[in-house]
Amino acid sequence: MEFWEAQMENRHRIEKIIEISGKMAKIMISGRVFHPAGGGQPGDSGSVDGNGFRADVLDCHKGDRGDILTLRLREGYPEVGGMVCASVDEERNLRLSRMHTGEHIFSRILENHFDGLQVEKVWIGEEESTIYLKYPGEIGWDEIFLAEQMANSIIGADLPIIREERLRRDFEDFEGVRIKWDRLDDEKITVVSITGFDSIACSGSHVASTGLVGGIIANGFRGSNPDWEIRFTVDRQKILERQSRVVRVLLRDVGCEEEKLPSVVQKLQEERREIARKIDRVKPFVEIPWEFHQDKGFSLFVFSAENFPVDMVTGSLKKKMAEEPDSFILFLSRANGVGTHTFILAAGENLHWDLRKIPRENPSLSARGGGSANWIQGAAGSVDVSGWKDAISNAVDK
DSSP: OHHHHHHHHTEEEEEEEEEEETTEEEEEEEBOOSOOOBTTBOOOOEEEEETTEEEEEEEEEEOSSEEEEEEEEEESOOOTTOEEEEEEOHHHHHHHHHHHHHHHHHHHHHHHHSTTOEEEEEEOOSSOEEEEEEOSSOOOHHHHHHHHHHHHHHHHTTOBEEEEEEETTOGGGGTTOBOOGGGOOOSEEEEEEETTTEEEEOOSOOOSBGGGGOOOEEEEEEEETTEEEEEEESOHHHHHHHHHHHHHHHHHHHTSOGGGHHHHHHHHHHHHHHHHHHHHHHGGGOOOOOEEEEETTEEEEEEEEESOOHHHHHHHHHHHHHHOTTEEEEEEEEOTTSSOOEEEEEEOTTOOOOTTHHHHHOGGGOEEEEEETTEEEEEESOOOHHHHHHHHHHHHHO
């Protein structure tokens, strides 16, 4: 009996059909079941089920007389006046609530820690959320790590969270509340308060206490003065475990202490840049030993070597194109167990074949890449010169 009484309480009338397009629809139902989109958070999802009608709820927005639902139809079609039972995806709702509360904590810590920082907007996602902010200075990992640590201290304190509605006209009730009046039109305004820490006007969903967030971790950041973005998630423990496995393997291979790893990587990057600069200075003096091949209807210059840098050959290849306008030029770098085979195929200016057709019409080369009509390059499964000669011969004969 209790089950059927609960089902009766969960019955909602389809008030309006807003749109139906193929298997997608938008309707309004009576009552408030799904949490609507707002505050940078997407609306709840779930399902509705009626007499001969079933649909997945993909999103929800607030309507004047009920929930406006975006649906993917599974069976039948909605009808005005029809009754449906509504079911919220509680797991997703909890996930978004944890994310949104975590964002409030992280945002407030950032605003408190960085003088002049202002959170402009947020996007709350299931896997990852983003805080968009203005800050007339530089932000780096050290600052983010500190803010992250402080935010997790608030989460660990398991502070109670109170969600209440206040009337817009009662200005004295909003003292100490972070609020952007220009973005709010409703007479009733929802205020979310983290006891002893923060109060803010917000229409999103939230957990009952900070401890239910679990923990936050910054995934990354980007931007420059004054526009910044910080990405974070509530999967702190899972990410820390995954990344620690990678770091432990790397530390053993590199042979250094963990706190020295960033400086080791930085030094390697500097050495790599220096090597690149030296290669650039050497390039003009590199002479490639091109091997000449004469075949039926075409001539070909080939250079094939193991693990030869592409950057070292491009200058010489372009020079050979100018010197031999009636010839094809082929470069093959054999990976020899390291990376993938690479190729460059070019044609002198007097040749008018579209080289891009050669990989498509010769699958035995297993060549992938791109370029222009007279220059293609990329990865190749075959570095057999005879196979490439046959492919060029086939193109010339057509």
